[in-house]
Amino acid sequence: MTSESLREKYGEMLVKLGEKYPDIVVLDADLSSSTKTATFGKKFPDRFFNMGISEQSMVSSAAGLALSGKRVFVSTFAVFLMRTYEQIRQSICYNNVNVKFVVTHAGITVGEDGATHQIVEDVGIMSGLPNMKVIVPVDSVETKSVLEYLTEETTTPYYVRLSREKFPVLNEPDYKFKEGKSVTFRDGKDLTIFANGVMVSYSLKAAEELRTHAVDARVVNLSTVKPIDREAIIKAARETGKIVTAEEHSIYNGIGSRVCEVVSEEYPAIVKRLGMRDTFGKSGKSWELFDYFHMGVQDIVKLGLECFREDKK
Amino acid sequence: MGVFQVANPTDLMISEKAREARKLIIEMVYSANSGHPGGSLSIIDVLAALYFREMNIDPTNPNDPNRDRLVMSKGHASPALYSILSLRGFFPRELLMGFRKLNSKLEGHVHRGVPGVESSTGSLGQGLGVAVGMALAGKIDKANYKVYAIIGDGEIEEGSIWESFMAGFKYSLSNLIVILDKNNVQLDGFTKDIMPMGDIGAKVRAFGWNVYEIDGHNIHEITETLEKAKSSRNGPSLIIANTVKGKGVSYMENNPKYHGSPPSDQAEYEKALNDIKELKP
Structure with a gap:
């Protein structure tokens, strides 16, 4: 399976969209070579603003640009x-303006930089904001489609969470992102694994292994965290009765929490959440950290099997 | 300029508009039994000069792309902005008394749903950044409009204000004019006690801005200085307007209590209106 960088795709798409739409402007805070907005900056220096290490004024100014009719992209590290x-x-969501936050280096896949840079709370923080929508793309193909959609069909605030690492490409090249609609990568009748970001490919591997335990697992990409795909969650609860969530984020306030909210309101079912358990990250190779924090393929398998053990109680 | 400086008719007209607005400010906060009269009364002369002489705006076409913009970064001065906008014809005066009440557009802090308002504000330190963004947009579009921002002297304790000063210099935003309402009072007391800022003019000059200092209640000085700032070709301008918090209402002047409290009873309310009536232009 090939892997591709989501942030490289972002940089590439900004230039493409920038050529098509002269009202696109981009702001960054001294991280443009890492977030990949620098490519846009080189091509369109008059529409690119490196605001220095001044995130507060960057965000307020983004609001001012959007209030003046620009389509605004803002990038820095998620943290x-x-x-x-x-x-x-106040300036973005309350004004309800056309500002897209496309952040990179989210989650523990930042690796060696360590806990200070590994934010696992951001999806929850952003999801609580009125008028804000939150997307965690699964691969470079989805990233491309999300960026086209946001530019061409939306005028309100969005938070798009990208990572430093390359992620496996799971979607076909012609895939079209649909806001609020999950994508089933593998069907199954015994258990549903809801995941997003890199955890979808982990979950697909876990599903393979669960088959050897006679568990037929469905794997669903919940890339839109807000608005969440309630229908798919209710369907999973009704058809499979057991749910595991997996995200490169805290188990609080991400898809784990969202799925629990929906099933408890609509169709109670067992839900086991996999993610960072109320803890900070740690320096290490990014892929080692998944095992360290019990977020690897085996941990998903274990959680999946636990759903059945509790069933017999 | 002689010893007995006589206000020209236009200055007098602006002073009268400011007087009307002062009356409305008191009526609004008294009717709402809450709100921020002190910092509204200190900035109202500047606002009257801007909206009745200096700004290129058309109340019948509030979204004209070529209009001048104003961001009230000190968003608690909503009674000042709302009353001036209404007097200037952006919306009917009857709406003013809905201030801070349910089912009114006149939110407690400045709200973009109100005709003539460019950005919602209320959390200090953000509106200047918004104005920087508007000025950047004006530059990209090679538009002729000016962007004004009103900031408070308590507000400049926010670090984000200084981030925006840096950005204004970097992008040489000659189309950006910021007025600092230096009334020396903030919620908890006097600015010199809460967080002494020293020589603000020297500090902002060191950030690369053009800096002017004026009497913020002298219409002639206000408009003359705004004209200078408007003709700037070498970057953004800050006008430090020395003002009196609560200006025009004797018991509110320089009293931190009236940063965020309305007249406490009918007697205080009537006293305020009477003081305003007798205020010399």
């Missing part, structure tokens, strides 16, 4: 955008 929570709340 540093969080210091502007209140700017996002």
